[in-house]
Amino acid sequence: MYMDMEAPAPPTVDPPPGEDAYFATLIAGLEEIAADELRERIPDATVLGAVRGRLFFSRSDPAREALNLLTIEHLHAYVDQFHGISSQRAGLECIEERMAEIDLDGAVRLHACLHPSPRRPSFRITAKRAGEHEYNSVEISAAAGAGVVQRYGWDVDLEEYDYDVRVYVKNDTALVGLRLSPEALSRRARILHTAASLNPTVAHAMCRISEPQESEVVLDPMCGAGTILIERNRLAGPGILLGGDLHANPVEIARKNLAAAELTCALVQWDARRLPLVRRSVDAVICNLPWGRRIGSHRANRHLYPAFVRELSRVLRPGGRAVLLTQEKRLLTRLVRGSDALTMMRQLSLSLSGMHPTIYVVTREDNT
């Protein structure tokens, strides 16, 4: 049996008359933030629903602008979904049969609105699987591909394809889409990476959650490659951005990345446990802390986190807020709850790089 625990089941997708359906794939946990971004940036789009890692919407005009959304990974034309796929090997025959019946014409039409149309199309299937099945995703790709060839006679080309047909199988249900984004929309922002560089879509979501205001002072005290600072600028302009890191190498990388983004920002090599900033001088802290895995260790975090949380309550102005991402959930929660100055407002659990970190939204009380 092949097992995979990430298991989103798609909702019923029923767009209003005259509208085409789409779905975006995104980092699981960001659905609500991505839906807000979609509503704000494409007001005439209709949000149809979401499950972990997918956002479904529709629109009457081709959703070209959705390729500019900053909290999603990929955009797809919604094709169809079918149910009743056996978890046994016979399920593969069912997938082939159903894919041979599936109508890709509408999705191809939407693709043609965004990309040049091929004269003799080639395609590949990208399959993902969640649940328990006696087959793997490569076998699903082969079965689904055979179905598409039966119906459309397109050439299979795994590298130089025109169409990437996506098949997401969850338990007995398959969701089928045609990818419209030429590459992952998260491939942006940085030219250089550090060991634990954050996915820019997550950095962008954290900046949105911080409810940015113009001209405010924003701090990332453990900035690594500078992803959060770059996304904050992309979202709301520079304001006054401050960033720093304990090590010279990430500070240098951040400097190059910020220069490439034509962004002016004060970058300092410092220790986030002793920030060279005056009391109550910062409006918002947005930070991806060391999770104690790729960067640091739990033992090191037991020293870092208490000192950092003390600094957080010192440098944040009353009413200021912090948006913090970490896998050290118990440690951070305990420290924030134990602080007189800080209040935990909101938590968002993500699935990221095979782990389940949480975004914490913390505010600084007015009266302490």
Ligand SMILES: C[S@@+](CC[C@H](N)C(=O)[O-])C[C@H]1O[C@@H](n2cnc3c(N)ncnc32)[C@H](O)[C@@H]1O
């Ligand atoms: C998870 S990474 C941040 C990654 C960053 N968001 C990015 O996209 O590249 C955490 C960073 O914290 C830094 N760090 C660890 N301890 C620190 C400390 N005491 N003061 C400042 N930075 C620290 C590490 O060097 C590392 O770059």
